[in-house]
Ligand SMILES: CC(C)[C@H](C(=O)O)[C@@H](O)C(=O)O
């Protein structure tokens with residue numbers, strides 16, 4: 417009998433080129449996504465060494481971090497961004513790589529574009545010079561974020577040196593209550609394991625609540641795996657995955673589809689396979705969650721209050737959480753529903769997909785954004801934007817007073833004109849609430865799209881479970 421293997425073991429074995437004496441392994445890489453921020457030196461390295469891209473057809477480039485989300489026919493206000501974007505256009509032309517520029521309808525955040533195009537497929541190894549590459553694990557793909565020198569290595573060789581990680585299982589049993597979403601699942605998991613909880617592991621998400629999620633929801637969960645410290649996140653592909661992939665521009669067709677499907681159906685963790693670490697959560701007990709600090713592990717229920725760091729026994733941790741509260745301008749004991757917002761951001765590779773925009777629009781209905789709040793919705797890609805407009809979601813948002821923008825990373829990180837001002841407080845559907853993440857001294861609270869939309873209307877956090885739709 418062959419040894420029982422996890423999904424991670426299987427994908428690893430199928431891509432192993434060689435094991436090296438130093439404990440590293442060379443893996444074959446099926447797909448390489450490229451964006452403007454982490455690729456310039458990689459291409460420069462190829463040029464200096466007179467190398468070509470080994471498999472241009474396995475590589476896809478798109479601009480996302482540095483593009484303004486307003487009128488793109490106007491010049492980029494930031495010369496450095498403009499240079500970086502121009503470099504990506506030049507590099508992809510020189511090396512023969514397909515590139516979606518800011519005027520292409522397929523342009524968007526790299527982790528939204530890959531799945532949308534069927535470039536991301538089950539069982540593949542996928543890399544990108546970006547930590548949230550873990551998103552693609554939602555398809556049962558082994559998806560790693562890599563550094564710029566590794567980007568160069570993959571461009572040149574289509575392989576990557578890796579050390580095999582340990583296996584971790586996060587099982588979410590039961591069914592989510594109404595109003596509680598994939599975003600709340602992953603925030604709760606990170607709250608539970610901490611930002612170092614997944615260190616050295618690849619996490620497989622399983623259980624009834626995960627199976628019940630749409631592909632969009634699964635991407636939200638896998639997207640934030642990296643915030644829990646894990647190398648990658650995985651969900652075994654199933655009928656939902658196959659239905660999502662079927663018919664996408666880059667997905668296999670005809671006989672190739674049938675062959676692929678036969679293989680994809682073998683991609684699950686065998687009965688009795690070993691996990692080095694197991695965490696179990698009950699979905700039915702999860703509330704809508706809001707982050708209160710400057711780390712994605714600083715989370716609390718919407719019905720809770722800002723915690724008191726003095727209750728933390730560890731001195732270093734206590735000091736760091738006091739610092740977080742100071743940065744956030746919050747006092748222990750303040751009910752979360754009393755926290756007032758200045759800004760609301762719906763978007764990012766965590767929650768910028770069509771389902772996210774539908775959820776936000778359903779909460780908005782015919783109401784208006786609170787007078788003291790400035791709110792914006794940034795679709796994750798041109799195709800998401802097009803779909804949302806076909807459904808009239810843009811009209812819902814605009815009538816309510818939200819800004820409706822062009823696709824990109826936008827206010828998820830302060831690398832383009834969309835930024836918080838110092839001390840502005842934002843309900844954000846993105847994935848990181850680090851100091852300065854959304855702008856110098858900006859204050860970020862991570863929430864689901866429905867919670868963000870409700871906060872925009874009410875002007876403060878509200879329990880979405882009590883919202884009258
Ligand atoms: C700019 C890029 C390298 C970065 C990442 O790796 O994740 C960004 O996408 C982020 O979310 O912080």
Ligand code: SF4
Nearest residue numbers: 548764765825828829
């Ligand atoms: S949307 Fe945010 S998290 Fe995602 S790739 Fe862009 S900057 Fe990174």
